[in-house]
Amino acid sequence: MLDLQGKNILVTGASSGIGKDIAILLSKLGARLIITGRDHDRLNQTAALLDNQGTHLAVIADMDAETDIKALVEKVEKLDGAVFCAGIIDYSPVKFLSKEKINKVLSVNFVSQVLLTQGLLKEKKIAKQSSLVYISSLSSKLGVAGTAVYAASKAALSAFAKVLATELAAQKIRVNSLSPGIVKTPMTDGADSAISSDDMKEDEKKYPFGYGSTIDVANYVAFLLSDNSPWITGSDLVMDGGFTLN
Amino acid sequence: MELNTFIQNFEKQLEDVAPGSVGADTVFKDLDEWDSMTALSMIAMVDEEYSVKLTGNEIKQAQTIEDLFNIVKSKK
Numbered sequence: 001m002l003d004l005q006g007k008n009i010l011v012t013g014a015s016s017g018i019g020k021d022i023a024i025l026l027s028k029l030g031a032r033l034i035i036t037g038r039d040h041d042r043l044n045q046t047a048a049l050l051d052n053q054g055t056h057l058a059v060i061a062d063m064d065a066e067t068d069i070k071a072l073v074e075k076v077e078k079l080d081g082a083v084f085c086a087g088i089i090d091y092s093p094v095k096f097l098s099k100e101k102i103n104k105v106l107s108v109n110f111v112s113q114v115l116l117t118q119g120l121l122k123e124k125k126i127a128k129q130s131s132l133v134y135i136s137s138l139s140s141k142l143g144v145a146g147t148a149v150y151a152a153s154k155a156a157l158s159a160f161a162k163v164l165a166t167e168l169a170a171q172k173i174r175v176n177s178l179s180p181g182i183v184k185t186p187m188t189d190g191a192d193s194a195i196s197s198d199d200m201k202e203d204e205k206k207y208p209f210g211y212g213s214t215i216d217v218a219n220y221v222a223f224l225l226s227d228n229s230p231w232i233t234g235s236d237l238v239m240d241g242g243f244t245l246n
Numbered sequence: 247m248e249l250n251t252f253i254q255n256f257e258k259q260l261e262d263v264a265p266g267s268v269g270a271d272t273v274f275k276d277l278d279e280w281d282s283m284t285a286l287s288m289i290a291m292v293d294e295e296y297s298v299k300l301t302g303n304e305i306k307q308a309q310t311i312e313d314l315f316n317i318v319k320s321k322k
Contacts, residue, residue, distance in 0.1 A: 093283065096290035146286040194289050196302030199282060 005030035007080040015042035017185035019085030021214035027051040063112035073119035081225040091146035091194040109153035134177040165234035174233040181240030183212040209241030270312040
């Protein structure tokens with residue numbers, strides 16, 4: 001059984017999807033959490049679902065805004081772990097890209113994660129022997145139409161995590177990313193998605209184990225944050241129910 | 247918004263049709279070049295030209311270009 005008792009852990013993008021279920025699981029395992037998200041109501045919904053009420057902190061933060069990142073860094077106490085889940089997707093084909101669309105996706109998925117990490121390190125908010133986990137995406141290694149900037153932002157994030165792993169090795173801080181295939185979340189499965197439900201059903205058949213669930217990702221993240229994975233750093237695990245076997 | 251302009255905007259996203267060969271009653275999913283990429287291009291075109299977020303499911307529901315036009319119009 002994984003145990004995160006006494007660990008202070010930051011989860012970004014906790015108002016929905018993967019980040020939300022990661023936060024819930026970590027709270028069940030005994031972690032004290034600082035959860036952040038853009039949406040006030042949805043972040044509070046996540047907060048209400050956490051175990052061990054009264055020990056956690058919810059901070060509204062728009063990862064697109066540098067001032068919000070700075071305020072967040074100030075608010076957190078020394079961390080034993082952090083999970084970077086904030087992410088958005090835009091399905092524009094390349095010929096429809098604009099500087100604005102590129103910047104929006106890169107800003108949330110990459111730049112903000114880097115700036116938040118930078119701020120936390122500079123202010124010495126990351127304890128020795130802690131564990132940092134970045135949620136990347138299998139799409140960073142594929143060529144799915146319409147995901148050019150999303151895939152690029154996630155490839156950048158995975159590369160960043162690897163370099164950071166080297167920079168922080170002396171402090172025994174572990175840094176890992178993971179690259180899940182399609183996980184059912186409001187971002188991938190929402191009624192407002194660019195991909196129709198029929199096409200999603202058809203695509204899911206390419207996954208021997210079907211699409212993933214948020215809890216599949218959360219379980220692995222909890223393992224990386226625990227003391228059970230002390231020899232794992234610089235990894236980028238593909239987690240895809242067998243999709244890339246073919 | 248104008249149906250004729252919409253048809254022109256739609257046609258601009260296609261690579262292999264002669265200008266003026268698609269119309270309001272064209273069943274667009276029967277076009278040879280229609281695929282998931284064309285669908286993404288239509289969603290992006292509608293966002294750019296009409297500031298409407300069309301969904302994959304709405305494209306599935308529509309049969310003709312006019313059907314699609316009406317969906318976009320109803321979301322304006």
